Amino acid sequence: MGIYFKKDILLFWRDRKEVLVALLLPIALTLILGFALPGWVNNSNPSLEMKVALVNQNRHTEGVARFHEQLKGSLLSPDEQDGLVEETAMLDLDPEAMLMGMFRSEDVSRYIEVLQLDHETAYTKLKAGEVTAVITIPETYTLDSLNKLLLNEGDGAALLLTAEEDTTKVSVLQNMLNGLLSTVNYQAALSHAAGSGSDGSTWSAPRTPVGGLERIEGVRMITSFQYFAFAITIFVTLSISITMASKSITEKREKVFTRLLYSGARPMQFQLGKMASTFCIALLQMLVVILLSHVLFQLFPGRPLSFWLGLGIFMVLLCAVVAAFAGLFTAMVFRMKDGDVAVGISFIALILLGVIGGSMVPMYILPDWLMEVGRLTPNGLALTSLIQWIQGTPLQELWLPMLSLGIYTVIIMAAGLWMFPKKGGI
């Protein structure tokens, strides 16, 4: 088998055109699509309608009281203390009212429905997929805000946004909250500046007393560059199976395969060599493309080694499927009268997989049932699990797609071996 393996690697390497296509095409496409469609990620949905849970845990009165107590214990003069207490009363710090105000506004209420819930119900609904995200106003919101705003102490208050999946909806929500918070911060800073007697016109850089929006673990955005880098690379990697199989057209037409049979060579070894070489070439191609894209587009800055290892596992699984495909397509080339027809059929099959598996067009333009089927294709499986991995889903939760990829490999490989002519008969 090693002999055939070397031969196939050499043949692939000799065809520089193929090598360049396999490496440059995905990078070029990622570059173009990454810039052309920056906002588009896999899970985008044309409809932004969503339900959002709002959990208000803020203890406003208690917060104000604690702030006043803190003032008493501070080194500030009684005058200053009185001034600040007065200001507290003037500031309108009710975050729930502010959020509800936004959600009730006409254009937002058209697509976002807010449910004011307690913590537990909210998270149950989130798990059940009944709400897209949970916005939590933490207990110490008022206190943290006052500290930051009036005394410039602490990090300020934050809202918590929790979502199960990272989707466009969530990022839309996130953008909206960010927008709201900066307005609030601006107003708060302004009123504080005015309240403290300074001239409003000399007011300069806004501080950010109310803090930012905090996103909690499990929710990482996937950038369009990350998405395209994988969607496209997966497809190009898949197509390597055809490149490798099509070499057999020549081996068949020019009778080198016949010549191998003269020697008493076992056809299965020939096919196994083809699969092994495809596996290595595919894996190498994927690694090079992803690493190059990482360098060029800063795909995954600062991710730990374990993250990269996880990527590696999925790439290995995908490449095993690609290798099995190469074996199957090779068998088809030998079995069918016209090898070019066999390659043509393989190519059509691959395009279909590419289209429904999200490698070529946004999955969401497909009807729902097809989208479901698409997620089950080997490339669809690899793509969705890679995305989930990038978004921080732990590996244990991804065993099903991993197992499925393994099963694909075994089935496709078995079909290829079964189909391959055993001996003679050519």
Place this chain on the structure above:
Amino acid sequence: MLETVELRKVFKGKTAVEEVSLYLKEGESVGLIGPNGAGKSTTISMISSLLKPTAGDVRLNGQSVIKHPQQLRKVLGVVPQEIALYEELSSYENLKFFGKVYGLKGKELELKIQELLDMVGLRDRQKELIRTYSGGMKRRINIAVALMHDPKIVIMDEPTVGIDPQSRNHILDTVRHLSREKGTTVLYTSHYMEEVEQLCSRMYIMDHGRIIASGTKEELQLILSGEETLLLRLDRQHAEFTEELQTLAAVRQVEETELGLKLIVTKNHQILSRVVQAAERFDVQILNIHIDSPSLEDVFLHLTGRNLRD
């Protein structure tokens, strides 16, 4: 050493090979000659157990090899009619690959590669890709590959089709070398009679799937021993004259040549005068008459009624 017993192959109702029985003795060079489509390649495929015969048997030292071809494959080298090489690999890489398939390795492999490259005269171009070779050079490597495992029996299927004279001479030398220096048994297929005449001690003539004659050159020429060839150089071709000659009892065959006519005639004292008389009657001038014993090509023509090549 190797024999076939009444081989027969039918492709979808069309018989390609019928009752082909031939044998090769150890160390012998034997020719298999016949026009295109005669069934030579099909016969070879069956001998090398790539194609299952519809009927008949192939035997190596008396043992059937149809079911268990391993023994034969070890000692048999087949040079296919097509150039079965990797175009994108160099000749060195091709030899190495096929050598390894035959289980050669290490120093032995390297030595064999260089020996064969020497033999076919391409040692200094071994690093170049087959793609860049001329047709003749490809044919030479095509042969070398089949010799990697030092086969005792070599079957060559038309190894000199459409190549330059230099490569052709190389190939003929290679075959001679194999048979004389190494005692290799050779079955040489061709549709060039003169190659087979030069290389082989015996030959089989094949047409329409059957062997129609066999023997040494002399034995085959005996088929036409009662005949001779008349080469007439004429000032012009004349259809009626040609027809007239065909009616003569002694004339077996008439063929137009570039300069006149070629007749195969039964040895007969009166034939010359009859021909001359006819020429006078049709006002055709005979510039020259050459009388010869018939060649093997004539034998072939006689047996099949057609030329080896069109």
